[in-house]
Amino acid sequence: MPEKKQEALFQQAVDGEQKVEPRDWMPEGYRKNLIRQISQHAHSEVVGMLPEGNWITRAPSLHRKTILLAKVQDEAGHGLYLYSAAETLGIGRDELIDQLLSGKAKYSSIFNYPTLTWADIGAIGWLVDGAAIINQVMLTRTSYGPYSRAMVRICKEESFHNRQGYDILMTLSKGTPEQKAMAQDALDRWWWPSLMMFGPSDKDSPHSAQSMQWKIKRQGNDELRQVFIDRTVPQAEFIGLKVPDPKLKWNEQTQHYDWGEINWEEFNQVIKGNGPCNAERMAARRKAHDDGAWVREAALAHAEKKNKRNAA
């Protein structure tokens, strides 16, 4: 079948809401675009463990420690669901990891910010995971079957992350003036980077239009960002915290919040590798990978030895 005809049939199936499965014919661009997006998502889950892992030993109680440990373990799981989905597109795990460690592949810019206080762990769960949920709920309807199924599994678990974060900030905001100030400070620092998580405005987003046509993405960056703002502002007000945006105002006419301007220069700098923690995050990932090399080799050697014995 000629390529053009195949592409037309593919688009027709996608338009008819049929899921694309690994062995189906797909345009090379679709495959490449998905590998980029899914692996970027997987890397984000894995790198996302670092800022939180930083607080496991310092969480204020055994109860908070066990919760944070479970959450970080979930993030590892999410990374694995997503690597597994990316591999169905014909790329190997080793290649995906190489792309991350060599800096060729990107991960979410948000994880290049430091977690300075315990309140930051609350802000990550509430804001960062809150923003991620909105994106991921949309992606449960993505056209690629394995990606969509991974997203369903992830979304079931994210709600816990979101609530435990809000719970941390709610507790702090009811505490001493210092604790409340700590919660406010975390919101001040995490609010704008969280809004940046939705990516550039659709008109400036290099992959948006094609991704929408292929139904990899189902809603635009700006629309999702607005959903996040509309949901989150009242949550902040409820616990007596102030969103750091002087232009933020409810608009009766549009039934949405009006809000200020994202500092896209900051976003571009962090993406380019000049954020506060880019170098530290990559160094930690490379070290973990190198330190684990002997374990991977030993396990494989052990499996080979057992195979030989069984064959004999």
Place this chain on the structure above:
Amino acid sequence: MSTTNEKDWPLWEIFLQSKKGLDHKHVGSLHAADARMAVENARDVYTRRGEGNSIWAVRASDIHASRPEDQGEFFDPADDKVYRHPTFYPMPEGVKYI
């Protein structure tokens, strides 16, 4: 299905039974050096909240699948045998329990 070099742990496809009496369902894949590690890793990756009570791990390279491009003719033999469905046989009114 994926390109794995020999230095890598092989890929395993994971199937979970959520409770006794139900069938095992594919949930995804993972890498493991051997079968025991595959089952243990599957427990940690896919059943952190009691999603399963039985795990099957199958080497991905041992799975053989039908080809989507042959789908039409491959499944064709079933298409023209409407008499395999009970609705093919009209039952007179008044006949019960059939």
